[in-house]
Amino acid sequence: MKHPLPAVLQEIADVAGEAAALSIAARHGGRRVYFPSSDRLHVDGHENYWLIACVGLEAATKICKHFEVDGRGQRIEIPLHVGGTYRQFVRQIAQRVHELEDEGKSSTEIAQALGLTQRTVHRHRSRHRGSARGNKQGNLF
Structure with missing residues (x-):
């Protein structure tokens, strides 16, 4: 890893x-998740x-x-990303959005693959298209 883990x-x-x-981190970053006690993990129905x-x-x-305390599970905050600054994180997401777009993926597929909303995907697309033309606003014609 280039950056140390949180x-x-x-x-x-x-x-x-x-x-x-x-x-x-990839699937649950930015959320508080529950780690049950290890014996609860093996109870039928939890497979x-x-x-x-x-x-x-x-x-x-x-x-x-590891996270068990007195035989009980815990809620743990999972960090949103695994290193670097927030701006680096946003740039990495934007880059991945554009890579998937170049592969011909739809906004729905991109949002699902990256764990984003479709609105976020559309925002990244519009910024990318605007910068490619040298301005922030797209053309109407």
Whole structure:
């Protein structure tokens, strides 16, 4: 990794590996998530639990054991992104939007793939088109 991971993600990486930490950040960054106690993770009916779907049963168990307090789960804030400044983060998103657009993806597909709203995708597209023409406003004709 070029940038060090934020504290919570580093804890997850130390326990379950960097891939698990990055997967959680990519899917749930910017949210408060619940890590159940490790024994609750194995209760019937939880086999489709979000954490297992995200990182697999083995890593999920390790993570839950790590964050468990007195046999109980915890709510943890997952950082929005994994390094750099906010402007760098926005530029990376814009770059990815334009790459997917060049591949012929629709705004719906781009929003779904990147975890954005369609409105955000449209905003990035319009900024990109305006800068390509040398101004911020697109042409009507």
